Amino acid sequence: VSFLRKPKAPFPPGPKPKPLIGNLFDVPTSLAWFTYTKWRKQYGDLVFFEVFGNKFLILNSLKATTDLLDKRASIYSERPTIPSILLMEWEFSFSFMSHTDKWREKIVSSALSPRRVHDMLNNMLTTPEDFLEHVEQLTTAIIMAMVYGYDIKSLHGDPIVHLQQDAIKRLSEGAIPGRFMVNVFPFLQYVPTWFPGAGFHQYFKDTITSVRAMKQVPFDFVKDNMRNGGDRQSVLRSLLELNETQGGSPEREQDMKDIAGVAYAAAAETTTATLMVSVMALAMHPEVVRKAQAELDAVVGLGSLPGFEHRSELPYCEAVVREIFRWRPITPVAIAHALNVDDVYEGYLIPKGTIILPNIWAMVHDETMYPDPDTFKPERFLNPDGTLNSDDLIIGFGFGRRICAGRHAADATLWAATVSLLATFNIAKAKDAAGKEIEIEDVFLDGMVSHPKPFKCSITPRNELTKQLVANINL
Numbered sequence: 001v002s003f004l005r006k007p008k009a010p011f012p013p014g015p016k017p018k019p020l021i022g023n024l025f026d027v028p029t030s031l032a033w034f035t036y037t038k039w040r041k042q043y044g045d046l047v048f049f050e051v052f053g054n055k056f057l058i059l060n061s062l063k064a065t066t067d068l069l070d071k072r073a074s075i076y077s078e079r080p081t082i083p084s085i086l087l088m089e090w091e092f093s094f095s096f097m098s099h100t101d102k103w104r105e106k107i108v109s110s111a112l113s114p115r116r117v118h119d120m121l122n123n124m125l126t127t128p129e130d131f132l133e134h135v136e137q138l139t140t141a142i143i144m145a146m147v148y149g150y151d152i153k154s155l156h157g158d159p160i161v162h163l164q165q166d167a168i169k170r171l172s173e174g175a176i177p178g179r180f181m182v183n184v185f186p187f188l189q190y191v192p193t194w195f196p197g198a199g200f201h202q203y204f205k206d207t208i209t210s211v212r213a214m215k216q217v218p219f220d221f222v223k224d225n226m227r228n229g230g231d232r233q234s235v236l237r238s239l240l241e242l243n244e245t246q247g248g249s250p251e252r253e254q255d256m257k258d259i260a261g262v263a264y265a266a267a268a269e270t271t272t273a274t275l276m277v278s279v280m281a282l283a284m285h286p287e288v289v290r291k292a293q294a295e296l297d298a299v300v301g302l303g304s305l306p307g308f309e310h311r312s313e314l315p316y317c318e319a320v321v322r323e324i325f326r327w328r329p330i331t332p333v334a335i336a337h338a339l340n341v342d343d344v345y346e347g348y349l350i351p352k353g354t355i356i357l358p359n360i361w362a363m364v365h366d367e368t369m370y371p372d373p374d375t376f377k378p379e380r381f382l383n384p385d386g387t388l389n390s391d392d393l394i395i396g397f398g399f400g401r402r403i404c405a406g407r408h409a410a411d412a413t414l415w416a417a418t419v420s421l422l423a424t425f426n427i428a429k430a431k432d433a434a435g436k437e438i439e440i441e442d443v444f445l446d447g448m449v450s451h452p453k454p455f456k457c458s459i460t461p462r463n464e465l466t467k468q469l470v471a472n473i474n475l
């Protein structure tokens with residue numbers, strides 16, 4: 001009786017597909033969020049497209065995203081499978097996470113100890129030109145302490161950091177849509193290794209070795225620590241102890257090793273990139289630096305370091321942090337969700353299996369919410385009397401059941417690092433030999449996590465007092 005069925009609702013609007021290949025030639029191969037945002041003007045908040053029968057839906061507004069990913073979370077919370085990610089054994093990272101409560105209290109707060117931020121300040125004083133590396137070292141140290149109870153002193157020569165950097169580099173490269181044809185034609189994974197163009201087999205094989213080592217070596221470290229009665233707390237350790245109290249299943253132990261392995265990917269790279277945005281935004285906006293420093297001096301006092309106990313008394317600094325997350329989100333298209341049944345929204349059919357791409361970039365640049373969206377303006381989060389307004393949603397952390405599990409840790413890290421830097425250093429554009437300011441290019445690199453293009457800036461102690469403060473911090 002299918003001919004009696006009511007005609008199905010149409011798909012949402014989008015570029016017109018060609019037979020078989022669909023929109024293969026319409027989809028952007030780099031910096032996708034700019035194209036998706038352009039499509040918003042043309043097609044609207046929902047943009048639908050197809051590539052070889054795979055269906056995609058771009059969500060270009062916060063309303064549509066909340067309506068679907070939050071209010072209908074029960075059907076919009078799967079993750080799509082990306083062939084290259086499976087073939088590299090990276091898939092564990094996208095299919096887990098219900099253990100988030102354990103992360104918070106004890107472990108997160110000890111990993112965020114002020115000592116690590118102070119280490120960064122100290123490094124800024126000694127070699128300010130390496131500021132990007134100091135930022136990366138801070139976030140890596142925090143994550144490694146949180147997940148493994150493992151202390152790093154430097155990014156250079158640390159064996160565990162090295163393993164993680166290699167694995168993540170391979171993930172980023174391997175997941176770029178156009179990098180491996182196997183993502184477009186999944187059947188290619190079955191062609192033999194000697195087949196022309198099958199070089200990806202070797203790449204994936206090496207990646208598997210790299211990913212396994214990246215998970216195994218720090219796991220052994222935690223096990224050793226537990227066996228020897230060490231008292232280093234960590235997420236992995238508390239998961240393993242939980243497993244032991246429940247009878248100790250080897251499969252679950254394997255899962256836990258995998259969960260911990262994702263830490264560097266999900267946590268260190270994202271937080272590093274956001275801190276880079278922080279330094280970039282401050283260097284480009286001297287008036288913001290001045291206002292934030294004035295607030296810090298009034299509340300904390302020049303020559304002292306801010307702590308979390310000051311956070312609620314620093315509304316302007318809080319607005320700066322919110323604006324950093326908004327202005328240049330480092331996960332501009334979040335992480336794809338997948339829909340597991342047919343759904344109808346606003347009169348359109350969204351078919352089962354559609355891959356949902358939340359375009360965070362379009363949402364944080366929505367002029368009805370954030371007028372003049374490309375301008376870095378912390379005031380947009382303040383009431384006229386200088387208190388914070390109610391817009392405290394950080395869109396950059398994603399949505400619904402899949403919202404970032406580390407958002408509190410990330411937010412706290414960004415806050416602590418940003419206000420500590422502001423309290424002790426002037427951050428400004430660097431100058432060339434002739435004394436002329438070197439402009440900072442507002443350019444971001446492509447990837448799952450979009451970093452600012454490396455840039456130069458000047459980081460100098462505010463005065464002799466803050467210089468001495470930082471120099472003596474660790475003594």
Ligand code: HEM
Pocket residue numbers: 094095096097263266267268270271274330331334335336337396397398399400401402403404405406407409410411
């Ligand atoms: C500024 C830093 C960070 C940003 C911008 C960020 C952003 C995101 C985004 C956009 C998602 C996907 C949300 C969605 O699918 O709707 C996500 C997921 C996730 N994040 Fe973060 N993240 C950051 C830091 C962290 C940190 C520090 C951790 C761990 C300590 C972490 C752990 C995770 C995990 C485990 C998931 C997967 C959640 C799931 O699939 O259920 N992230 N993050």
